[in-house]
Amino acid sequence: MLELKNISFNAGDKADIIKNVSLNIDENKFTVITGPNGGGKSTLARIIAGIIKPTDGKIYFCGNDITDMAITERARLGIGFAFQQPVRFKGLSVMDLLKIAAGKELNMDEACKYLSEVGLCAKDYINREINASLSGGELKRIEIATVIARDVKLAIFDEPEAGIDIWSFKNLINIFEKMRRERSDRTIIVISHQERILNIADDIIVIADGQVKKKGIRETIMPDIIGTPSAVGPCHKMV
């Protein structure tokens, strides 16, 4: 459902951050992209969402060439993206953002459903402004809720576990599993090097130095990367 063909990216005169990457991501698969920090994982995710334009190569989504499509068009085709570092908005409330994400008016019950999935009580949060009064962990959960509210075909999560304070991995994993159950044609891509997320992957792609180093089903790839920076165990606080 998603095909990257010879994708390269460089920011100005510097060396390529992504070097001639070709990938096929199948429908209804849970794919985790891992690899060492600075290897190009997040850049690749941003290229798929349209936030960064590749310097070379083509991207196909459900058979359509989306290489020249802007972020908005890709979003409307059904691509969702959860930022690694969510953005703050002075004046916009959690409810406002969820309504924008859902593309319709929401009642309290519907909004509550999205927020409770990410472990937040709607009563406490729905009217909160998305400003500096929210912690990084709260913002991150709201960010994930916006992707849930969108009902997308392809959901991309850029390091969703980073900064999720006391909330456990188990809940995050429940979210991914629920998203898959809800829609049989849904594909999920998660950027993460956390072993517990890798453990639920169908496919794993290892990206380092801007290139695909390994790609395959979890059972084949996991033994090779366990204990390396590509598969880090959970912090004791998160267990």
Place this chain on the structure above:
Amino acid sequence: MQKIDEIQKRLFEEVADLHELPVGAYNLRANGELAGRKTTANIDIKTKTDKSGIDITIKPGTKKESLHIPVVLSESGITETVYNDFYIGDDCDVLIVAGCGIDNCGNQNSEHDGVHCFYIGKNSKIRYVEKHYGSGNGEGKRILNPVTEVYMEEGSSMEMEMVQIKGVDSTERKTIAKLDKNAKLIVRERLMTHGSQQALSIYKIELDGEGSSADVVSRSIARDNSYQKLDACIVGNAACSGHTECDSIIMDNGKILAVPSLQANNTDAMLVHEAAIGKIAGDQLTKLMTLGLSEQEAEEHIINGFLK
């Protein structure tokens, strides 16, 4: 008494949310003349005899009542200065809705300068809403220069909401307040300027009484070639607390000068100011676009939220 026409009706709706005559006391002014008045047992309105304007007297203990005093100008070339004085007794709880709407389709300037003086009695609670709005495509300018003076007695509180979002070419707003013991003033200002509009907003708030407090928050957006100056000064003369915040977005060739200032004349005065000016952050637009909004829609949502 003047009859209200359709344009004036629309202006009344814009500035005071009036779709019909309000409940409670009111004084409607259109093109410099009285267009409707109602007093109640507790709220009296009298026309001044020495100059243009009204005296409003609110009896002590008046609670859960409202007063609407909107002004509209729909003729080109009217220039007026109106003095409205509010004498509010002790222990009141009243909503006051003011505001001015100008529709100018002509070539002459239309100007309304409203000078409002509030004398707020002990322990009274006032909520004051003032909206400014301009429309019409004439070359004549729409000018509003409001002056608001507030004198607050012990334990009183006032919440002021000042809104000017559209269509006013030039405005110079002055707000002066003096607060006695334990009095509390909250100001929320929202301002947006377009085209070549100019807006100046000047505050001078003196915290004279022990335990008095002021919180002035201004959110503003300057678009196109417009210019804004926000000058918020809090003076602490006692053990008091004051906070000002000027938060602004500039777009296109908009220019904003923010001059927050504090003067502490007492060692127990706790005064804080914040000011921030910047364009809409690129990652805010990007985030909303990943949710399916176009860049323009994303911008509108950010602006509407900011000025909410």
